[in-house]
Amino acid sequence: MTAPEKQPSSTKSKSRLDSQTDSEFLDLISESTSFGFWKWDIEDNILSVSNSLKRILPSNMEAENLAIEDLWACLHPEELTEIKEDIQRCVQTRVLIDKEIRVKAINGDFYIWMQLKCRVKQNDDGQTRLGGTLIDISEAVDLKRKLQQQKTELRFIFDNVPAKIWYKDASNKILRMNQKAANSMGITVKEGEGADTYKLFPDMAKKYHTDDLRVIKTNEPLRGIVEEFIPLKGKRAWVRTDKFPYTDPISQEKTLLVMSVDITAEKFIQEELEQKRMALQSYSQKLENANKELENFAYVASHDLKAPLRSMDNLAVWIEEDLGSDITPGTAEKLALLRSRVLRLEDMLKDILAFSYAGKNVSSPEYLDVDALLDEVSNWLSPPSTITIHRAPDLPNVKMIKTMMEQIFLNLLSNAIKHNPKKNGTITIEGYAVKDGTEFIVTDNGPGIPERYHEYVFELFKTLRPRDKVAGSGIGLAIIKKMLDSIGGDIWIEVPSSGVGTAFHFLIPEVMLKGNSNAK
Amino acid sequence: MQSKPVTLLIVEDDEIDVMGIQRALNSLKVANPLVVADDGIEALEILRGTNGREKLEQPYVILLDLNMPRMNGVEFLDEIRTDPELKKSIVFILTTSESDSDIMQAYDYNVAGYIVKSDARASFMEAASLLSFYWTIVELPK
Known part of the structure; x- marks a missing residue:
């Protein structure tokens, strides 16, 4: 309280700015701020404008004696009438x-945008004056327009992204939503904004709200929620929803952004796929069971059927023994035939077992010296002198299961020997590297196989000659084929280029299948 | 030498196989008494004298098949090896099974020998001659 006391009357009159100083002072302010003053003495039609305005307005305003018409001349013709009114x-x-x-x-x-403010005042002298300001608001208008533009653009994007979007608050209220969301709910955007989710999704709101609160509480997004979409009015669907926490930068209110994509079709396909997968699994299980059953059957057939066969053989022998010298030649012959058929059946049972095991329970493939392997196989066969085996030089070596390779050559060569009655029988063995592996060809000059039987001979127990004439149950080629199938190889017959005999081609694949290698 | 002849108990469900063994023994002129049981249960009844059967007394040798209905060979072995009176019984296996697991399992039950019926008539003959030698040379449990 050290300030000197104010002296009311004299200082008051001095502190008031006279109109001249007042005007200059205001000009000074307005110079730095793009606004100005104007006044209009209505009776005399005298218009005065501040210097700051003169710097903004066109040059006609520079004149000494201005009338209101000079201001009108500065205005945009579209707005003039309205402003006059x-x-x-x-x-x-x-x-x-x-x-x-x-x-x-x-x-x-x-033109520049300005804000016009004015008011009428009646002076002490009875004169009516209109005084006002003009403020340059072009920047603000520009910003406003840009903002409007951005808003429109955002709304456009918001409505057209391929997702339903909502902004929601912590109380499950929809703050904003896009057109897609509204469409899916069977309402308008206007109806939805501000509405309570509990009213619009009576069946699901509780669940949605629980997730919302979690997002808001943890401030972490929740992604990929797959849930049912059951609006009160719209169509039911399946959606995948992402929820993101959002804090309003001004109000600091914690809200969240919810985006849902319709996955009904996807879900349908997925379910269909799952069903197909299950069906496939069940088929493959059935197939596996059937295979096991078949294998088991082959084992049972070959083992258990052997016992009664042996008994039959025994009985035939005992009948023969018991009859002793009383036996007639006819009876003896029939008993012998009976025994030979029993033996054949026993052989076939053995073959079934061999066939069921073919390609299974085999050792690992190894690099084989094919020449050395053929030496061994030829030794076992000891071909008669009527047969000559030619081997092409430089037979390719292969990576292959040794026992399989032996059995393939053994079978093909013994077949070629067995079925070749010629005095000058020849067998040629060739081998070539081909695209998918190595192809071997075993060609003979025997009677040949008619083309219509080229596939038939690979079937189980198929043979082209009577069993009583040539030994063999017709299992060899079937076994070879099954073995080669099991490793992804192949075997087939071609007619040799000479037109005589048969050429067996087989392919050892580069990469061998392992599917059956350790199956029992 | 045994004072009492050794009885051969054949436990076998296939009567033709039984016939085969009988024929083999006949041809070897082996006249020892023969008792036949169709399966393990019947064999146990004979060995224990139950179910109205006359009890088979020592000395005897059992020729046992593995695959039989009701009680198979292994189940029968399990039964007699846990029976204090029967556990000393001499048992030979005569079967079609060549499986390693069957052979090992049989020897786990202390069988005297495991014979595979590979070639029927020859096998019967070999089994019969083995048995006839066996019981003339070996002292059997009393």
């Missing part, structure tokens, strides 16, 4: 006028 109204009703108008810029080329 407003000012008229202002004069009559003394309301405050506050308008955004376009005013010609100083060089007259373009």
Whole structure:
């Protein structure tokens, strides 16, 4: 309280700015701020404008004696009538006028947005005056327009992204939503915004809200929620939803952004796929069971059927023994035939077992010297002198299961020997590297196999000659084929280029299948 | 030498196989008494004298098949090896099974020998001659 006491009367009059200083002072302020003052003595039609305004407005405003018409000349023709009416109204009703108008810029080329404010005042001298300000708001208008533009663009994007989008608050209320969301709910955006999710999704709201609260509480997004979409009015669907926490930067209110993509079709396909997968699994299980059963059957057939066969053989022998010298030649012959058929059946049972085991329970493939292997096989066969075996030089070596390779050559060569009655029988063995592996060819000059039997001979127990004439149950080729199938190889017959005999081709694949290698 | 002749108990469900063994023994002129049981259960009844059967007293040798209905060979072995009176019984296996697991399992039950019926008539003959030698040379449990 050390300040000197104010002296009311004399200082008060001095502290008041005289109108001249007042005007200069205001000009000073307005120079730095793009606004100006104007006044209009209505009776005399004298218009005065501040210097700051003169710097903005066109040059006609520089003149000494201005009338209101000079201001009119600065305004945008589209707005002129309206402004005149407003000012008229202002004069009559003394309301405050506050308008955004376009005013010609100083060089007259373009208009700038200004805010016009004015009010009528009656002076002590009875004169009616209109005083006002003009503020350059072009930047603000520009910003406003840009904002509007952005808003429109955002809304456009918001409505057209391929997802339903909602902004929601912590109470499950929809703050904003896009067109897609509204469509899916069978309502308009306007109806939805501000509405309570509990009313719009009576069946699901509780679940949605629980997830919302989790997102808000943890401030972590929840992604990939697969859930049912059951709006009150719209169509039921399956959706995949992502929820992101969002804190309003101004109000700091914790809300969340919810985006859902319709996956009904996807879900349907997925379910169908799952069903197919299950069906496939069940088929493959059935197939596996059937294979096991078949294998088991082959084992049972070959083992258990052997016992009664042996008994039959025994009985035939005992009948023969018991009859002793009383036996007639006819009986003896029939007993011998009976025994030979029993033996054949026993052989076939053995073959079934061999066939069921073919390609199974085999050792690992190894690098084989094919020449050395053929030496061994030829030794076992000891071909008769009527047969000559030619081997092409440089037979390719292969990576292959040794026992399989032995059995293939053993079978093909013994077949070629067995079925070749010629005095000058020849067998040629060749081998070539081919695209998928190594192909071997065993060609003989025997009777040949008619083309219609080229596939038939690989079937189980198929033989082209009577069993009583040539030994063999017709199992060899079937076994070879099954073995080669099991490793992804192949065997087939071609007619040799000479037109005589048969050429067996077989392919050892580069990469051997392992599917059956350790199956029992 | 045994004072009492050794009885051969054949436990075998196939009567033709039984016939085969009988024929083999006949041809070898072996006249020892023969008792036939169709399966393990019947064999146990004979060995224990139950179910109205006359009890088979020592000395005897059992010729046992593995695959039989009701009680198979292994189940029969399990039964007699846990029976204090029967556990000393001499048992030979005569079967079609060549499986390693069957052979090992049989020897786990202390069988005297495991014979595979590979070639029927020859096998019967060999088994019969083995048995006839066996019981003339070996002292059997009393």
